[in-house]
Amino acid sequence: MQTNKIDTTGFRFSAFCIMAALVTYMSMYAFRKPLSAATFEGLTYWGMDYKIIAIISQVIGYTCSKFLGIRIVSSMQPGERVKYILGLVGIAWLALFFFAWVPRPYNVVFLVINGLPLGMIFGIVISFLEGRRNTELLGAGLCVSFITASGITKSVGQFLIVYCGVSDFWMPFLTGAVFVPFLLIGVWMLGKIPPPSAEDRALRSKRGPMSGQERAKFFRDFSWGVVLSTLVYATLTVYRDLRDNFAVELWEQMGYKDDVGILAVSEVCIAILVLTIVASMIRVIDNRKAFFGNMVAFTFGGLMLFVTTALFASGRLSPVLWMIASGFGLYFCYACFHTMFFERWIAVFKYAGNIGFLICISDSFGYLGSVGVLIYKNFFSPEVDWLQFILTAAYVAGSVITVASLALLGYFYRKVRQSAHCPVSETGGAVLTEGLCQR
Numbered sequence: 317m318q319t320n321k322i323d324t325t326g327f328r329f330s331a332f333c334i335m336a337a338l339v340t341y342m343s344m345y346a347f348r349k350p351l352s353a354a355t356f357e358g359l360t361y362w363g364m365d366y367k368i369i370a371i372i373s374q375v376i377g378y379t380c381s382k383f384l385g386i387r388i389v390s391s392m393q394p395g396e397r398v399k400y401i402l403g404l405v406g407i408a409w410l411a412l413f414f415f416a417w418v419p420r421p422y423n424v425v426f427l428v429i430n431g432l433p434l435g436m437i438f439g440i441v442i443s444f445l446e447g448r449r450n451t452e453l454l455g456a457g458l459c460v461s462f463i464t465a466s467g468i469t470k471s472v473g474q475f476l477i478v479y480c481g482v483s484d485f486w487m488p489f490l491t492g493a494v495f496v497p498f499l500l501i502g503v504w505m506l507g508k509i510p511p512p513s514a515e516d517r518a519l520r521s522k523r524g525p526m527s528g529q530e531r532a533k534f535f536r537d538f539s540w541g542v543v544l545s546t547l548v549y550a551t552l553t554v555y556r557d558l559r560d561n562f563a564v565e566l567w568e569q570m571g572y573k574d575d576v577g578i579l580a581v582s583e584v585c586i587a588i589l590v591l592t593i594v595a596s597m598i599r600v601i602d603n604r605k606a607f608f609g610n611m612v613a614f615t616f617g618g619l620m621l622f623v624t625t626a627l628f629a630s631g632r633l634s635p636v637l638w639m640i641a642s643g644f645g646l647y648f649c650y651a652c653f654h655t656m657f658f659e660r661w662i663a664v665f666k667y668a669g670n671i672g673f674l675i676c677i678s679d680s681f682g683y684l685g686s687v688g689v690l691i692y693k694n695f696f697s698p699e700v701d702w703l704q705f706i707l708t709a710a711y712v713a714g715s716v717i718t719v720a721s722l723a724l725l726g727y728f729y730r731k732v733r734q735s736a737h738c739p740v741s742e743t744g745g746a747v748l749t750e751g752l753c754q755r
Contacts, residue, residue, distance in 0.1 A: 332714045333509055334457025334680045337441050341501030342400065344437045344467035346495035347408045347488075348374070348430070350473035352466075352561045354484035361421040364694050365597055371561050372690050375683050382680035384691065385578040388528045389439035390673035392685055397440050398507045403713040404433035407501060411726060414490040423485070437681065439672035446671050447523035451659050454605075466560050469495070474564075510585040523662075527670045534669060537695060538661075544724040545657070546678045547716055548614055552650050553682025555621075555713040559646070560608025562702045569703040570635035582636065586643045594651045604732060607660040610652045614721035617652075620645030622714025629707055649717065653678070664732065673747065 351370060359366035392400065407431075411430035415423045443456040471490045476482040483489055512523065526534070535542055559566070598607040621642050626636035658671035692707055 317742065324460050329636065330453055330457075332505065333445060333454045334396030336459055336502055336505030336509060337445060337454065337463045337500050338502075340506055341441050342465040342468070343495040343499035343502055344405055344434060345461070346469045346472070346499075347405055347412065347492040348378075349466045349469050349490045349560070350491040351427070353470040353473035353564060354477070354487055355564065356484050359420070362464065367478065367695050368690055369421065369424055371425040373686050374431040374692055375557070375690070378435040379426040379431075379680060379683035382676050382683055385436040385676035386531070386673060386680065387440050387528070389436050389443070389676055390531060390670055392440065392443070393525060394673075397443060398503055400435060401440055401503050402499075404436060406673025407433045409492045409496075412492055415729050416483075416486045416489050418682065420485070430631075435683070436676075438679075439507065439675050442675065443523075443670060443672050444506050444509050446659055448516045453596060455656070456591050456651065457661070458592055459495065459594065459647070460587045464584050467563070467746040468626040470563070482744075491749060511701065523670050526673055530669060531673060534624075534667065534673070536611050537665075538731070540662075540727050542674075543676065544727060545653075545674075545718055546681050548649070548720045548724065549653055550647060550682040550685050551676035551713050551716045551720070552653070553679065554685040555648060555709055556646055557683070557686040558706055559643070560690065560707050563708070565702045566639075566706060567635075567645070572635070572719060582639050585640050589644050590647050590651050593648065603660050603663040605666075606656060607664050607728070608725065610657040610660065611721055611725040613652050614649050614657075614694055614724070615718055617645040617649035618714045618721060620648075621710055621717065625707060625714065626712040645714075674705070 351374060354367070354370075354371065356366040361369060408430045409522045415426040415430065417423075418426060441458065442455065445451055445458065448454065467489060472494060473487050476487050476490055477484065517523075544564040600609065624633060624638055624645065628635070628642075629634040633641070653675075658674045661670055662671060662675070690711070693700070698703065
């Protein structure tokens, strides 16, 4: 087989995979995140700020997409991935055209349609990279895209508004147009990546589509693990979305109005730090050590978010350092989830499944929480400015992440001890853990 002749841990192969995933996912962001760069200043409908209506509409679609992805992404055949990415992003781009063309406020319907296909893209892209000896390294490269892509694509959107005179409504569609060639290149590269080798499967576990019955069994076997990890991940997502969607307003309040570069520069600094640490986890061959190390990292990230926010609020940390330090704590946890935690979870218990299933479950509740927080901000605390609101959110998020991560650590410590001597067998062609020593 040709795939057996490819060194799937070599520098060239790893760089190719990272570039393919990074370019593809960063391009996807250009069809979603530039909306946040618009301010829609002075527009209100139905007693709500128009920007909040617009973001809620898009996140509703994105949330529904994640719930759909639990089934669609987890059961997707490898040969279908490329056409799904192109088709889903194409629908989202067309929706942005109608958002600009249809009179407001009725155009927000098309933001729901815009978000509806995009929520499945990450699960599809990561499926090209999972189940490999160097998945952490490849995933870390992919994480650079969702750490930096938001700032970069919003900077492009701001450039179109500030220097090209593009309206807030046409800017998202035109920003997407800028990234179409990059999307095509990235997807073409993804299609060239071979499946995991036999050695990859031996070191991690076999990966493949999951049926409804297999998804139900996974949840039964790890119910509290799924619930606690979803709580941590959802909290990260809610805070990340707040910080991300209102970054322009946040930087303005801190004295950086119209500084189009600060969005990208601050996020690039975070990406470099996160990439360096996460990529180094490839050296941890033992799946259990890496698995528990992730939960320790979640606890550290939650504490860092809380402590750096307290230092900024007391005036002992500058705005730029706070955004970088708190952003590092946030994205370090977020990157660990995407690149290591779900990957090692499946590897430790030798489940024949895919991490797209776990990502879509966690994401769906995360974005559902984002919608709830935005609605709460508009109707129950409209007098609170965005800086103060995000500071409060950082305290809450840091506390929840820390406590829930410690509970998760205790749960899996017990679960691993229970399953230490469980037999692993071939069942219907898929490697499954038998009962996990349940009593």
